[in-house]
Amino acid sequence: MAKTEVWLRGPMEGVPVLLQPVAHALSQAREEIGVLMAGFPEALLWEKPAGLASPGFHLQHLAGVLNRLFTYAEGQQLSTQQLDTLAAEGKPPYGEYGAGVLVEIFNKQVDDCIAQLKRIDALTLSESREVGRSKLPSTVIGLYVHGAEHTMRHAGQLLVTVKVLIDNYADDLDSRLIT
Helix, strand or coil: CCCCCHHHCCCCCCCCHHHHHHHHHHHHHHHHHHHHHCCCCHHHCCCCHHHCCCHHHHHHHHHHHHHHHHHHHCCCCCCHHHHHHHHHCCCCCCCCCCHHHHHHHHHHHHHHHHHHHHHCCHHHCCCEEEECCCCEEEEHHHHHHHHHHHHHHHHHHHHHHHHHHHHHHHHHHHHHHHC
8 A cells, every 4th residue: 555645644743734745745755756766777867868868867966956946045156166056056076976966965965955844934935035146036935836746756856767777777787797
């Protein structure tokens, strides 16, 4: 039997009622991505089937976009480090950044986001916020909701990409692992 989806498990303690859907979506994505990427072949992490984004990109982007959107929600602009991280998305990083590490980075970002949701004063949700160098208009709640929907969109894209890669490269995988 399938596990009950996060949003049907009840409210998350400490998260304001208006932000429950955000916390639920982020937690759901974390669970689904954890299951999806368990045992994923490292040899396929940066493959781009049909020119689409690689699983590695999606994992980097999932953590990065949440970090950026939640920074804007706090009324801050991006740091040099955040801009460097953005520029590096989609590029295989140096060092031991396999799928497991990228999933751990995403999980930590989800934890940080939920902690931020627990700290927010719900009375500030309609406050204006500026996004990016162009200082485009948004609100605190708009940034949080966009973070949740963007995460779920990329989680879905990651799911399809992983399934296509596993199905299309299954026969070829043994030779990739040997070389």
